[in-house]
Amino acid sequence: MGSGNDSILDMYLYETNTLLEQLDGILLASEQADTFSQDSVNEIFRIMHTIKGSSAMMEFNSLMTVAHRIEDLFFIIREKTIDVVPEALRPELFDMIFQAVDFFRGEIEKVENGEALSDSIDSIVDKINSLIDKIQGGGDAAAESAPAAQEPDGKSAPAQEAPPAPAPGDKDYPFGIHVFFDEGSGMENLRAFMLLNGLRDFCSDFVSFPENVENDPSTSDIIAEQGFLIWFRSREERDGGIEAVKTAGSVRTYQPVDAKQAEPKQEKSAPAEEPPAQAEHPAAKQEESAPAGAPRSAPAVQHPKESLISVNLSKLDQLMAVVSEIVITESMVTSSPDLKGLRLDNFTKSARDLRKLTDDLQDVSMSLRMVPVSSTFQKMNRIVRDMSKKLNRPARLTLIGEDTEVDKTIVDGISDPIMHIVRNSMDHGLEENQADRVAAGKDPVGEIILSARHTGSEVIIEIKDDGRGADTQAILNKAIRQGLAYPDQEYSPKEILNFMMMPGFSTNTEVTEYSGRGVGLDVVKKNVAEVGGTVSISSEFGKGMTTTLKIPLTMAIMDGMEVSVGDSLFTIPINNIISSMKVSEDDIVYDPARGEMMKLRDNYYPVLRAKNLFQMMDGHDNVGDGILIWVEAGESSYCLFVDELLGEQQIVVKPLPSYINTFGVKNYGITGCSILGDGSISLILDMANVYSGGAQGGY
Amino acid sequence: MSEKNMEVNTSPDGTEEVAAEAQVTKYMIGVSDGLRYGIDAEQVETILTDHTITHMPCVPEYVRGIVNLRGQIMPVIDLRLRLGKPPKDDCIIMVVNVESETISILVDTVEKMVDIPRSAILPMPTQSHQKLVSGMCALPDGGTMLILDCGLLLHG
Numbered sequence: 105m106g107s108g109n110d111s112i113l114d115m116y117l118y119e120t121n122t123l124l125e126q127l128d129g130i131l132l133a134s135e136q137a138d139t140f141s142q143d144s145v146n147e148i149f150r151i152m153h154t155i156k157g158s159s160a161m162m163e164f165n166s167l168m169t170v171a172h173r174i175e176d177l178f179f180i181i182r183e184k185t186i187d188v189v190p191e192a193l194r195p196e197l198f199d200m201i202f203q204a205v206d207f208f209r210g211e212i213e214k215v216e217n218g219e220a221l222s223d224s225i226d227s228i229v230d231k232i233n234s235l236i237d238k239i240q241g242g243g244d245a246a247a248e249s250a251p252a253a254q255e256p257d258g259k260s261a262p263a264q265e266a267p268p269a270p271a272p273g274d275k276d277y278p279f280g281i282h283v284f285f286d287e288g289s290g291m292e293n294l295r296a297f298m299l300l301n302g303l304r305d306f307c308s309d310f311v312s313f314p315e316n317v318e319n320d321p322s323t324s325d326i327i328a329e330q331g332f333l334i335w336f337r338s339r340e341e342r343d344g345g346i347e348a349v350k351t352a353g354s355v356r357t358y359q360p361v362d363a364k365q366a367e368p369k370q371e372k373s374a375p376a377e378e379p380p381a382q383a384e385h386p387a388a389k390q391e392e393s394a395p396a397g398a399p400r401s402a403p404a405v406q407h408p409k410e411s412l413i414s415v416n417l418s419k420l421d422q423l424m425a426v427v428s429e430i431v432i433t434e435s436m437v438t439s440s441p442d443l444k445g446l447r448l449d450n451f452t453k454s455a456r457d458l459r460k461l462t463d464d465l466q467d468v469s470m471s472l473r474m475v476p477v478s479s480t481f482q483k484m485n486r487i488v489r490d491m492s493k494k495l496n497r498p499a500r501l502t503l504i505g506e507d508t509e510v511d512k513t514i515v516d517g518i519s520d521p522i523m524h525i526v527r528n529s530m531d532h533g534l535e536e537n538q539a540d541r542v543a544a545g546k547d548p549v550g551e552i553i554l555s556a557r558h559t560g561s562e563v564i565i566e567i568k569d570d571g572r573g574a575d576t577q578a579i580l581n582k583a584i585r586q587g588l589a590y591p592d593q594e595y596s597p598k599e600i601l602n603f604m605m606m607p608g609f610s611t612n613t614e615v616t617e618y619s620g621r622g623v624g625l626d627v628v629k630k631n632v633a634e635v636g637g638t639v640s641i642s643s644e645f646g647k648g649m650t651t652t653l654k655i656p657l658t659m660a661i662m663d664g665m666e667v668s669v670g671d672s673l674f675t676i677p678i679n680n681i682i683s684s685m686k687v688s689e690d691d692i693v694y695d696p697a698r699g700e701m702m703k704l705r706d707n708y709y710p711v712l713r714a715k716n717l718f719q720m721m722d723g724h725d726n727v728g729d730g731i732l733i734w735v736e737a738g739e740s741s742y743c744l745f746v747d748e749l750l751g752e753q754q755i756v757v758k759p760l761p762s763y764i765n766t767f768g769v770k771n772y773g774i775t776g777c778s779i780l781g782d783g784s785i786s787l788i789l790d791m792a793n794v795y796s797g798g799a800q801g802g803y
Numbered sequence: 804m805s806e807k808n809m810e811v812n813t814s815p816d817g818t819e820e821v822a823a824e825a826q827v828t829k830y831m832i833g834v835s836d837g838l839r840y841g842i843d844a845e846q847v848e849t850i851l852t853d854h855t856i857t858h859m860p861c862v863p864e865y866v867r868g869i870v871n872l873r874g875q876i877m878p879v880i881d882l883r884l885r886l887g888k889p890p891k892d893d894c895i896i897m898v899v900n901v902e903s904e905t906i907s908i909l910v911d912t913v914e915k916m917v918d919i920p921r922s923a924i925l926p927m928p929t930q931s932h933q934k935l936v937s938g939m940c941a942l943p944d945g946g947t948m949l950i951l952d953c954g955l956l957l958h959g
Contacts, residue, residue, distance in 0.1 A: 429874040672858050718860030763878045763906055763957060764859060764869065772861040777869065777876055785857040785871050797861075 116162050117216060118414055123151045124208055125479060131205070132485050135198050140186045148201075149178040155208065157301065160294045166221045167211050173232040174204055180239060189239055200231055202490070277311050277335030279342040280361040283349055284331045292327035293317040299355070302348045303334065307341045310334055333361070417512060420473050427462075427469045428756035428779075434462050435781040470661065473513075477556050477565070478506035480519045484526045484554055491530040497550060499534055501526075504555035510563050514655055517635035518565065521628040525567045525651045526552060528624070533571030533649055544646060546570060558657075562679075565653040574643040576600045583609065601641045602739075605629045662757060664778070666750035666786060667733065669714045670722025673786035674746070675755055675778055680791040682734045682741075684749060689727050702743050704734060712798045713745040718772070723747050737791035744794070753780070757788060772797035826921040832948060833897055833910035835882040836889075839942070840910070840951040841917070842899060850913055851896040870907060872898065880956060881909040886935070901953040908956070917942060924950060 130147055134140045140148070152175040159167035181188060189197055207228055211221055283299065285292050296317045303310065313333040314323040336342040342360060349358050438455040481503045488501040510518075534550040535541045541548050553568040576597050583589035583603035603609055607626040629639045637655035656662065664675035692711060693701045700711035711732065715723035724730040724747050732743045755778035760769065773794030777785050830841030851872065856879050859868040865884035869876050877898065883890055896907045924938040937952040 425874065432874075672860075720858070720860060758876055761869065761876055761878045761904065761906070763904060764862060764866065767862040767866070769859070769861045774859075774861065777857075779871050779874065779876075783871060784855065785869060785876065787857075787859075 113162070113215070114416075116158055117212060119158060120155055120167075120208070120212055123155055124205055124212070125482070127151050127201075127205055128486055129482060131198065131201055132489060135489070138194060140181065142182075142185065145178055145182045145186065149175060149182055152178060153301075157294065157298050161298070164211065164215065164221055166223065166225045167208060170204055170207060170225055170228055170232070173229055173236075174201065177232055177236050177239070180236065193235070193238060197235060200235055202486075204228060204232070277337055278362060279336045279339050281334045281336075281342060281345055281349055281358055282331050282361050283334065283358040284356045285327065292332070293320065293324040296323075296327050296332045299332070299349065300334070303345050307336070307344055309341070310336045310345065415472075417473075420469075420512075423469050424473065427466055431462050431466055431756070432779055432781060432783075434458055436783060439781065466661075473511050474509040474657075475512050475515055476507045476509050477515060477518075477563075478503075480515055480522060481506050481554055481556070483519070484522065487523060487526055488530060488552060491527065495530065495536075497530070497534050497536070498538065498548065499530060499550035499552060502551060502553045504553065505557050508556040508558060508563060510556075510655065510657060514563075514635045514637075514657075517631060518637070518653060518655060521631045521639075521653065522554070522565065522567065524625075524628050526554070529567060529569035529571060529649065533569040533573075535572050540572075544572075563655045563657060565655060566650055567653075568648065568650040570648040573645045573647050573649050574601060574604070574641070575645055576643075579603055598642075601643060604641060605639060662755060662788075663752065664755045664786075664788065665733075665752050666780070667714075667731075667746040668748045668750055669718070669746050670720050672718075672720060672722075673750070673780070673784060674714065675753075675786045675788045676733065676735065676744070676791065677788075678752060680735045680737050682736055684731055684733045687727060687732050692727055702732065702734075704743075709734065709742050711743045711745055712795070715745075717794065717798050735791045737795065740792060740795040742795055744791075755780075755786070755788070827918050828921060830917050830919055830948065830950070831897070832914040832917060833882070833895070833908070833951075834912050834914055835886070835910045836891075839914065839946060839948045840882070840936075841919070841940075841948040842897065842908070842951050842953060844916055846899045846901060846953055848898040848900055848905065851898065851907070854896055867909060870896065872907075875905060877905050877907045879907045879909055882951075883909070883911075885956070886933070899953050901957050904957065906953070906957065908951075908953075917948070919948070 127148060130144045134144050152171045156168050156171035156175055159165075159171060207225075214221055283296075285295050294317070296312070300310075300312060300317070312335070314320075314326050317323045317327070317332075334345060336345055346358070346360065349355055438459070443451070484503075485501055488499055491497075492499045529552050533552075535544070538548045541550065547570075551570050553566070555566045555568070557564050580589060580595060580600050580603070583600070583606075584591050586609060588603050588606050588609060589595065589600075605625040605628070609624060609626065625639070625641075632639050632653055632655070635655060637653055640652045640654075641649065642652070643649040663678040665678055665681055667674050667676060687702065691702065693703060693708065695701060700713075701708045702711050703709075714720075715725070727745065730745055730747045731749055732745055733749075734743050735741070757776045757778060759776050760774070770790070771793060773790045773792075773796075774787050775790040775793070776788040778788055780786055829844035831844045831847050832839050832841050834840070849872075851870070854870050854872075856868040856870055859866060859878075865881050867879040867881045867884075870879055879896065881890060881894075891911060894909045894911060895913050896909055897913060898905060898907045919940055923940045925940060926938055927933075927936055935952060935955050936949045937955070938950040940948055940950070942948050
């Protein structure tokens, strides 16, 4: 039971979130134009309508009420076009809707966290109501106000096209369906309303009894007792309608009726046509099981979306895991030692085909997880808009390369960091008043450019502002004050900028609503590192600042160099390796503490021995027997001494068991493992942590 | 295994039998350094006899490394080393599910399954200093079984 409810809730959350995102986009575009196009009005109306309906189903009353009021408001605007809203009221209108979106988001978050929804929605409802009043006061209110406000269900076709109240069996609508909802399902009127909504995808010309189900809760009882009647003009339309009824939720039973028949008898037994699973969530189910009728909810508004389905991420993870197993197993089979020395022409040919197919399979399953960064980028529009208003700093956000695709997990992981950086740019980057900008010869409107692009196995995300840039001296002074830097040491500008990413460093002494809480770029750095990326900052004082995130395309697969130490195998990420070399004992230089160093291209680099680092029994001690790999990771560059290079390989990254991680192996640079073709396990090294772990251990 | 339990609980035979059934727990006995340890059979996923353990650096000695069981990576905990006994070479791996994590425990041999009524399980004497055994009981064929608490093994 629990899982059933969860899936309804999941669908609800997914749907509502999608709608809210869509709404945000419409609002931002409309605000720029300072008006709503008729399309946008329809769209917003529809979104509010869907949110209201599905929230009512879930019994999230606060969401339902607010959505309902906004729907009312947009009904008026829809009927009388945006001109009904005087210019002066428009900013208020926009602010109100933005506020409402935030309210929805907040409530949805509460639902996600299993918290209780807020009861105090009066203030926002009042705001909407007063706005409605103002609009109606401004327009020719007398004629319209009452019906408009009272009857938000303007969508309902009969209200416009059909005679007001056709009795059951009206001669224009002789073909009926008699629908009974699940007993005790509650809110029958809303269920009926959702059903009608679903029907509208098939045909628009029908009438229902009781009508006005959406506004009149008392119809609920009538429907519960006598069932819900829908009348169509033709048999064909009714057949289409039956399809919709079949897929709708909570329907216990239904039967076609003809006008001759008076009130049909109550049908008690539930026919088998309605699988119980479908009685869960009409919106969700229609999306999945009734592709013939355009789904009424989220995808309805963007037609290309109709071919999309939503899949639980964990299923994709599972798929990915199975596929990697297949790839490994395939190579175990085809390179099995049992086949050695045999001449197997057919086998070899088939094996080659299989390899190609498994490669394809791997590519496809990888691509399933790739999503464009656009949704994350779009969110920033909103942040820039809000902050620009609040701080009174005009700014625009330019997005470049929104359709760059990244693994879903990574997109989730970088959303917060990007938001943080954009906020920083708005709050600290852009000049406080426009005069300063003009004086500096810049466009009075600040610009933030958010761009994404692919480079081979990485995605580069840049957040660039044309603000005042970072004052390196001020940062250094602050770093010294915070005890992060030594007063008498020389630092390069790059090193100074890096202080900004250290824990506890925040340049603004003031705490504002948006930033300056003492957590800053260090959190960004940490979050980005969690998805395997790096952050770097560059800035020119007075000209602006650029923050660059380098993110791997996917965390699941990487190119690695297999090396061995004793009988253990390690994987070094290929992009950390600069070169590898055979050296002799004489090439090694020692410092007074017997620390080993190597001179490479006019610089000395520390030498770390993997054997000592990982306290292993076996492995070469003589430098001449093994091989030295020169690596670079983050800020550190050093040589790692291993026994042997086994070759480059594409590997599937697997996380270590959490029990192993409790011992903090990550701090020593062991981040994961990978299963090789022969079933053996190789440990994946994170070269930056190998170095810092080694430095702690004194190797 | 848990499904089986469900069946017992929902059987229409009346509550008395259910109560009696519920009080018997199946244990799988693993032997380590001469002592018999019982692990709740519902937690035991499988037993491996011949498996390559990949050494894991930077962990306590009793974590012998990790193994790959059909693509699943699990830590291997050597019960002997965990309890401060000398290690032994040829061992058997018991794969155990604890708190939704899969771990494997290295024992000398696996003996058999036993049904133990809950009432027969006695608490450990309080002055005992060990931390992994949550109870003990006498076996029908003589001898004593110590009940290994795998959760403690995970967190201890």
